[in-house]
Amino acid sequence: MQQLYLLYVLCLVLSHATVCKIASAQPPAGYISWSPRNMNRTKLFCPIGCNYENDPEECCLCQARECWEIDPYSCSLALRVLHVEYTDINGTSRVLQIGSTVNETIYVLKHTDGYLTTFPTNLNEYRDIVKMDLSRNRIKQIAKLSFLNVLSVLVLDENLVTYISNDTFIGLMRLRQVSLAQNLIRYIEPSSFFTSEFSIFYVNISMNKLTDIDATLSMPLNEFCNIDVSKNNLANMINPTAYSFNKSEIHGPGKIFLDHNSLNFPNCTALGVSDWTDFGEYAQYNYELKPQTQLTCDCIIFYYFDKIKLSNLRRIWTDFDTLECSSPEHLAGKQLTTLYDEGNYDIFICNITIDCPRHCHCYDQPSRSNVVVDCEGKGLTNLPEGPLPVGFWGNQRLELRMKNNSITKIGATDYIDRIVSMDLTGNAISFIEDSAATAMRNDIELNLPDNKLQALPSHFIYLDPNKINTGNNVFLCSCEIVWIENWQYKLLGNKTGYLCSHNGKVMPVSEISLNLQCKMKNEDLFAKIIPASLVSIGICLLLLIVCLHFRFEIRIILARVSSRMSQAKIHNPKVFISLDESQEEIPLWVKNDVYPCLCRWGLITCIPCRNFLPGYRQETAYKSAIRECKAYIVILSKKYNQQDVSSTLEEENSTTNWTKTEFSYIWDECFNSGQTKLLIVVNFEQLRPGHFKDRRLRALCRVGNVLDFRQREEKMLTRIKNMLNISQQYQQPLQDSLSIVSCDEISDTVSERTTLVRRNEHRKNSFIRNSVVPMRLEAESIPMFEVTRRYPNPKADCVANTFFRPS
Structure with missing residues (x-):
């Protein structure tokens, strides 16, 4: 009770007391509160x-009432x-009230059989009108009534209204009944x-002048x-706003009265239904037609019979079992249930006038998915000129009936190419153009009896002879x-073969080659060769594209197979190591672990940062040193091969700009020189192939000799030694004065690599100075230096260039 009292006080505070009073009403006896879905x-x-x-x-939709209607x-x-x-x-008027008014007053305005031409001018002074009945007056236009926000019933029967706008009832949120009969x-x-x-x-709009009803x-x-739209002049259901039937929503329920109209069955596709089966399952309407x-x-109607179940048809069209066709003439008076049970759906057609040839009859026959063009006996001397009509659902198939023409x-x-059937019986056809035969569908049906055919185009060999009927035509033997x-x-059944005449004698076509001594020609030769050639060319192009795309991978695989077949050991003890010197971790690993082991194995190692003095790196020296080596170790890192030489030539102390060169x-020495050389790639930072822009590096990462620190089955240096396949004559220890650890004991897994680098932090010295292991270089591997001297001269400075190699 306290809550009801507070709600009552709140309603009194609001400006519209009546609405609040209705909202606080309890359900009358025999009723329950209800809201539609x-x-x-x-x-x-x-x-x-x-x-x-x-x-x-559905029961509540039709019997629900507001409290003022009940009690x-x-x-x-x-x-x-x-x-x-x-x-x-x-006919101008105003509203009058007789009697006193309290806050809880609601109004009913009823004025029938009068002379009103417009709504009363002062309606806005009575905003609590719940029902308005102005039947049998002379009102021509419905005024804007949005201020009557509690209006529930509006009756305007037997007036002179001609038009309903889509904003006529805007704002009337509680309007339940509208009658405009x-x-x-x-x-x-x-x-x-x-x-x-x-x-x-x-909604009652019966007995008006409507000819169309929108979706x-x-x-x-x-x-x-x-x-209720009964007793109008309705003929069609239209969809001017492109309304779409959404099967995810429940449409309805409700009853629509369409009786006493001259109605065509609605085209559900035009009304926004993509699948007629969905309409039968998800539409909860009941269309009342009645036998009249x-x-x-x-x-x-074919699509209703073909797509919608009979039980759904009887639910949607409530009078389905008693409905009869009034047109066309050959179906007048027949019940829909009889037509449904007979199953002869070819009789359901729609006439087409657009693009139909003159004097011909065109119609859509959806049961066969055909558009029929009937021009029998119209005196035609040629096939009709195009274009020919298309079906109501976009059907392109044509059936031409051209009997008894000229x-x-x-x-x-x-x-x-649209023709699926063509009847040309009783014409004067003497030949068929090759271009026409080539364009025909392979499943075309041709009736050609009673013509003057002397031959068939050779392209007919691709057609079905069981669908080609030449009748009594006798060809010329050739x-x-x-x-x-x-x-x-290929003929089936008891069909006889084709006949031809030669020197007045009629013979089967099968005897031509014997009587005329014809050499059999393989008509299918080119037809078979051309497709096979196209397929072969396509495969070759595909292989070419694949080879071009994976050319580096293929080159690496071929080089690897060749080296494995030769199984040659390294007889030249020179190894070149290429690395990014800007990464502190990589040079330390090479200096303290890789280089000593290579020396222990008797190999001569060329490392750019050790063998070439800073500021004196020349491409010729690089090229010469790389050419003399028989094995190469490339240590990949994030910045390896990413900076071009040309962009950093001016930076003499650059450490990363030479890896690309x-x-x-x-690469050229390993894959272009024609010599067998070994390339080992160490993926130091576990990089993926996509990290590198150079396609050669990507190919190496995919199919090359790549050693990865994630591979824990062997020590890294042991794997390098196994891949080098060193000749036994070079496997001898170095001088006793060299103090290095055993190469087989060095652990190079990912987890231990960081510890190894930290252990060597105190030895971050240059490879050129303070090296633990002496460097063994041949004279030709030591770079040449150029010294420029200038001598004074009265005319011009004399310049002398001198080259020397340090000892």
């Missing part, structure tokens, strides 16, 4: 008895009747009665009780039609 509608009460119906929702006194409402006073002879309405804008914001339960009214998404409705049973040939047309001998073997020379 998917709509923000409250303050409605449904009879308790609807809970026992098969469809309680105003139980809602503490005062219901007052308003009166109308005319202000001039033209017996007006002069000719057009209703889409979404006038049903939108996403409101829905009217009862938003005939197939609304919202729930409703009745839509004039129905046109054309091609559209057509002399079958030539190429712009629609020849070696050009020998192909028919094998073609006619080194790798290019190494």
Whole structure:
């Protein structure tokens, strides 16, 4: 009770006391509070008895009432009747109230059988009107009534309204019933009665002048009780706003009365239904037609019979078992159930006039998916000129009926490839153009009896002889039609073969080669060679593209196979190591671990940062040193091969700009020089192939001799030694004065590599100075230095260049 009291006080504070009073009303006896699905509608009460119906929702839609309609006194409402006073002879009026007014007063305005031409001018002074009945007046236009936000019932029967706009009822959120029967309405804008914001339960627009009904009214998404458009001049259901039927939503329920109209069966595809089966399953409407409705049973009814189950048809069309066709003439008076049971759906056709040849009859026959062009006996001398019509659902298949004309040939047309059947019986056809035969469908049906054919195009060998009927035509025997001998073997049943005449003698085509001594020609030779050639060319192009894309990978694999087959050991003890010197971790590892082991194995090692003095690196020296080596170790890191030499030539102390040049020379020596040389790649930072822009490095990472620190099955240096395959004569220890650890004991796994580098931090000395292990270099590997001297001269400076090699 305390909560109800607080709600009552809150309603008194609001400006619109009546609305709040209705909102606080308790359900009257025998009713329960109810709100429709998917709509923000409250303050409605449904009879308790609807809970026992098969469809309680549909029952409440038709029987729900507001409290003032059931018992105003139980809602503490005062219901007052308003009166109308005319202000001039033209039907202008104003509203009058008789009696006192309290805050809980609601109004009913009823003025029937009068002379009103417009709505009363002072309606906005009475905003609490819940029902308005202005039937049998002379109102021509419905005024904007959005200020009547509690209006529930609007009756305007037998007036002179001609047009309904889609904003006529905007703002009337509680409007449930609209009756506009017996007006002069000719057009209703889409979404006038049903939108996403409101829905009217009862719509009565019967006995008006409507000729079309749009999809938003005939197939609304919202729930409703009745839509009555009976006794109009309806012929079609249209979709001007491209309305789309959404099967994920429940459409309806509700009943739509369409009886006493001359209605064509609606084309569900044109109404936004992509699949007619969905319409039968998800549309919860009931269309009331009644036997008095004039129905046109054309091609559209085929899709109802073919796509929608009979049980759904009987649910959607409630009078389905008693409905009869009124047109076309050959179906007039036949019941739909009889036509459905007979299953002869070829009789459902729609006439087509667009692009139909003159004097011909064109129609759409959806049961066969054909567009029929019937020109029998029209005196044609040639096939009709295009274009020819297309079916209502975009069907392109053509069936031409051209019997008993004077057509002399079958030539190429712009629609020849659309023809699935053509009857040319009783014409004067003497030949068929090769271009027309080439364009024909392989499954075409041709009837050619009673013509003057002397031969068939050789392209007919690709057609089905069982669908080609030449009737009594006798060809001229020649070696050009020998192909028919094998073609006619495909004939099924008791069909006789083709005949030809020679010197007045008629013989089977199978005897031509014997009597005329024709050499059999393989007509299929080119037809078989050309496709095979195209396939071969395509495969070759594909292989070429693959080889071009993976050319480096292929070159690496071939080089590896060649070196494995030779199984040669390294007899030249020179090894070149290419690395990025900007990474502190890599030079330390090479200096303290890799280089001593290579020396222990008797190999001469060339390391750029050790063998070439800073500032005196020359490409010729690099190239010479790389050429003399027989094995190469490339240590990959993030910045390896990323900076071009040309961009850093001015930076004399650059440490990373020479790796691109080194790798290019190494690649040429390994894969372009024709000599067997070994390339070992150490993936120091576990990089993926996609990290490098150079396609050669990507190929090496994919299929090359790549050693990765993630591979824990062997020590890194042991794997390098195994891959080098060193000749036994070089495997001898160094001088006893050299103090290095055993190469087999050095651990180079990923987890231990960091520890190894930290252990060697105190030895971050240059390779050129303070090296632990002496460097063994041959004289030719020591770079040449250039010294420039200038001597004074009276005319010009004398310059002398001197080259020398340090000892």
